[in-house]
Each structure stands twice: as C-alpha cells, then as structure tokens.
Amino acid sequence: MRTPLVAAIVLPLALALDSRAPHRGVEQLRWMEGCWEFTVGERTVEEQWMAPRGGTMLGMSRTVRGRRTVAWETVLLREDSAGAISYHAFPSGQAAAVFPATEVSDSHAVFANPQHDFPQRIIYRRRAGTLAARVEGEIGGTPRGSDFPYRKAPCPGTAGGGHH
DSSP states (O other): OHHHHHHHHHHHHHHHHHHHSOOOGGGGGGGGOEEEEEEETTEEEEEEEOOOBTTEEEEEEEEEETTEEEEEEEEEEEEOTTSOEEEEEEETTSOOEEEEEEEEOSSEEEEEOTTSSSOSEEEEEEETTEEEEEEEEEETTEEEEEEEEEEEOOOTTSTTOOOO
C-alpha cells in the first residue's frame, strides 16, 4: 500500500519539476542579438540578429566595398520540436544550406555540415562587447578559414544609430 502512495506523491512532483526546467533552444543564443560590424580597408561587413522568438532567430549580413554591396546573406536559426538548433543560410549567389548545431552554450556556438562545399563549419563566440565569427573547412583538401571580428554597432534605422 505504501508504494502507490509514494508514487502518487513523487510522480506529480517529478513532472512538475521537469515542466519548470528551462527549455533553452535558440533562447540560449540570445547573446548574438543585435548589430555587429567590422571594417578592413574599404570593406565593411555588417551582421544583425533579431531576438529569439517562436523558436527562431533571424539574421542578415552584408558586405560593402567602397560604396557597393558585394555580398549579402539571410540566416534563420531554427529550433526543432526536440530543441535541436540548425543554421539555415541563404547566401547571395549560392544555394541555401543547413548546418546543424554541434555545440551551443551561453557564449559559443558551432554549426557544421561536412557535406557542404565551403564552409563546413560556422563558429560564433561572444566576448566582452565583441562577436567573433569564423567560417572554416576545406577546399580541395586544403584547410581554409575566414574570421569576422565584429564589434557592437548601432542598428541601422534606429534613433541615434545607423549608417546613411
């Protein structure tokens, strides 16, 4: 008789505790939110991420050389029903690609697709006021990589910020 009583008390308590456990998903990537920028010579790369909502984060970037946009990309970070996150890239002049997350923390994320031509990995790290992005992989068996050392920037179109 004691076992059903214990189960009647413990099981609802365990379910209640489990339902209160935070479901992080894309929310764990909130540290990417905002506007980021870096400039090298005449090339400026801007990246902007919307806040997580509804299991997604939307991002976009553009690369401007001089007065001309030379590349752009839209990105969807999507959380599936199991909480797994994928990076869906839609780059200018290339086919869309999906990179499932292999690591996600409160300051670091790695997305990988070994079958993609280049890159095979997309990496983000957050450190005091910076967002370091890196794309890497192999081209013809040779390791390659590009770094994007972003600094926090005003978001275009907002009061007190933006580029005209």
